[in-house]
Structure formats: structure tokens, C-alpha cells
Amino acid sequence: MPDANAREPSDLAKLVGTRLGNYRLERLVGRGRMGAVYLAQDEALLRPTAVKVLAWSAAEARGHDPVKWFLAEARLVARINHPRVVQIYGAARQGDRCYIAMEYVAGASAEALVAECGALPPARATDLLVQAAAALEAAHRCGVVHRDVKPANLLIGPEGSVKLGDFGMALGSAGIRTAHAHLRVGTPYYTAPEIWRGEAATPASDLYSLGATYFQLLTGRPPYPAHDVAAVEQAHLGAAVPDPRELVPGLPAACAALAMRALAKSPRERPASAEALGKEARRVLRELAAAPPPPPEPARAAAPPRATAAPVRTAPRPAAGAATGRTGGRGEGVMTLLATISSLPEVKGAVLGTSAGAFVDTAGEADGEAVAAVMGFMWTALSEAGEQLGLGALGRISLSGATGACVATAEPDGTVLSALVEPAGSLVAVEKVLDDALSRNGA
Structure with a gap:
């Protein structure tokens, strides 16, 4: 659906190569209602920076001052200091820009x-929801x-971390109490019923x-x-609120219920806050991890002797050495641990990755979606427990079930090494490998 407020000024591309303050604009990466966003190089701090340039007329601003x-x-975003919200470095004016x-x-x-990929695996989608809810909670x-x-x-970094961006239509507490709150803004597909009725925007609308x-x-869709x-x-x-099933x-009922509750027509019937929505989403992640794996697909006629599970991560695979995180930042490499654990007869699948999904799956018997669910649970559980992992520390959490168990280690950068173990009693074999690594690292 075209955005009636967006425009594409012919001179936007001409800004590439120019300098605004310390920022050399390298390429145009996106356009929105209020402006164009460029990838720029901060020539003082030597880091890539996103620079949003105002490209909004007074007519498009509906009589309000665009500047x-x-x-x-x-100023609004600068109030919010949270890892799930895109951070503001500064704002300025140079000439008429x-x-x-x-x-x-x-x-x-x-x-x-x-x-690119269509519908996401339930655990992956719910992990993104958890992170986005944390961003809204902070806002x-x-x-x-x-x-x-x-x-x-929702901007997804290379390790799967989500950051909420584009606060161009946002309102602060002062704006909520003024007529600005009643302006119908937003994207139609995602706009709450009360906004369509001309009512004020509230956290429940988000x-x-x-x-x-x-x-x-x-x-x-x-x-x-x-x-x-x-x-x-x-x-x-x-x-009627549509049922995603x-x-x-095959969508889990818990995921469907969570989506439909957030889509309730009445704000009072939605979760009470972004914090409450995040807690519900984390509970759903735990349910996904605890659920029995789906039945195996029928054997293929010409299956290779050793296959890699279908990828559950859409970002490009890291170059050699890029994903070889180290236990606690020193000592034995996680890739070595991965190889050691995957060679154990009890291990049905072992993965190295982040909350986003798997970098490497070393055993063909592991189902990619099941691995994603396990890793999503592990990452959430470690975060929820408030693990403060410093250099040299290796955090570990185990989950045992009737038919099997899984174990995961987590590093400060969010890297997770997870193994699926059958039967559950064999979990000790994996834990011994991890304990040996801890001892060698002096942790």
C-alpha cells in the first residue's frame, strides 16, 4: 500500500558524498515520512553512522513546523537509553539541511x-517479539x-538483536496531552482501532x-x-480478530493466542503493558522449548550420509573465524567444544549461534526449527535469570524433559552453544565436557 505522506525528492541522491558536520554521506539506505536515511562515516570517531536528513514540507507536516x-x-529518543532502541548521537543544522x-x-x-523468507519459525518470531516489547517498555x-x-x-543486527527505530511519529508525555495525540499517523496495516476512531494514541496503541x-x-502477511x-x-x-492458525x-496455540490478545479491539483487553506482553512472550518461548519435537519427515530416497539441518538464521554465515567465540574470551574455543560435544553418541544435535538462530549445526538428526526453539528458550532463560557474565565466565543452564534434555552455555556477547541430548540421563556426558573446559580456562 503506497504511503501517501512519503515523497522521493529528486535531490536526495545528490547528497551522497557530501559532508554534514563530521559525517560523510556514503549511500542512501532508506526513505521515510520525514526524511531520508544515509549510511555515513563519522570522520571524527571513524565509525559507521546512520544520518537522517529532513525532507518534509510544511504541507506534509499538516501545518506543523517540520524542523x-x-x-x-x-529529543524524545535521547530520553531512552536502552539496548533495544536505536541510540541518538546528535542533531544539528547545516545550511538548509x-x-x-x-x-x-x-x-x-x-x-x-x-x-525474503516468508513466515518465520514460531520461536524466531516470538524472540523478536520479546525484544521489541522490551524496547517499547523502555520507551x-x-x-x-x-x-x-x-x-x-524493527532492525535486526547480525547477531539477531532487535532495535526499534524511526520515532519520527512518536509523542512524549507533553504531546500526549495535546491535539498532536489525535493526529492519525502510523501505517494502516498496523494502526489500532482507537486511532482510526480519532482517539488519542496511548501505549496500548503501540x-x-x-x-x-x-x-x-x-x-x-x-x-x-x-x-x-x-x-x-x-x-x-x-x-473479527483473525486466528493466525x-x-x-501447524502454528502453536500459544503463539496464536498471544497475537490475538495483542490485537484485541478494546485497549483494555490487550496486555496491560509492554512489560506484561514481554512476560507473556517469554512464557510462550518456554512452552515452545518444552514441547515435544515434531515427528520426523519420511526418509528421502537419496539422503546423504551426513546432512546439515536447514538453516534457521537468515543473516549471512560469518566468515571463517568470525563465529569461533571463546569460552569466556580466553582458553579453549567454542568451536572446539562444539566439535567435542557433537561427537558424543548421546548428542542428537549441537549448534553454535545466538538468539537469532544457528551458525553451525553439526548433526544431521537435529531438526532446524527445534534447535531454534531450544536456543530461543535458552537465551531468554539466561536473560530472565539476570546472568551477569564477565570475561572468563561461562554461564550454563540445563533443561531436562521426559524424552531428552538440552544444555547451553552463554558468553557475554550473546553467543550460545546448545546441544540436544537423548536420553535425558545422558546430560551428564555433555556437562562433563563443559566442566573440563571451565577447569582449563581457570573459571
């Missing part, structure tokens, strides 16, 4: 991920309502938008995908 609104975005310098996220948006705690939560504004985003991550804005509006206002029959 004032643009700078308000920078206003710009905001901000953290550059090397990766793709959730929108691009779904466009709401600072009195900021985003008003344009959607897959395109939760609805995040629910619509989660629906799309699970199914590959938004909940109300009509091509006509009026039809989309009427669906948000009056259509109608599009993805």
Missing part, C-alpha cells in the same frame, strides 16, 4: 526478513509513545501495532491485508 517536529524526534546522527544497525529489518517508561510500530521499524507485527512474522485504505480501516474497526495450520 520543530524533526528535532522533537531526536537538518539532520539527526544515530546508531547504524548493520542488518535487515523484520519486514525484509519476512519478504513507555520514559513517557514516549512510538505510534508507528511495524516490521520495517501494543496493538506490535501484535499486528507479530501476526505478520508468524504468517507472512498483516492481519488485514486489503489493498484499499478504507477496507483496512473497516477491518481494524469491525472485523487459519494461515499457518
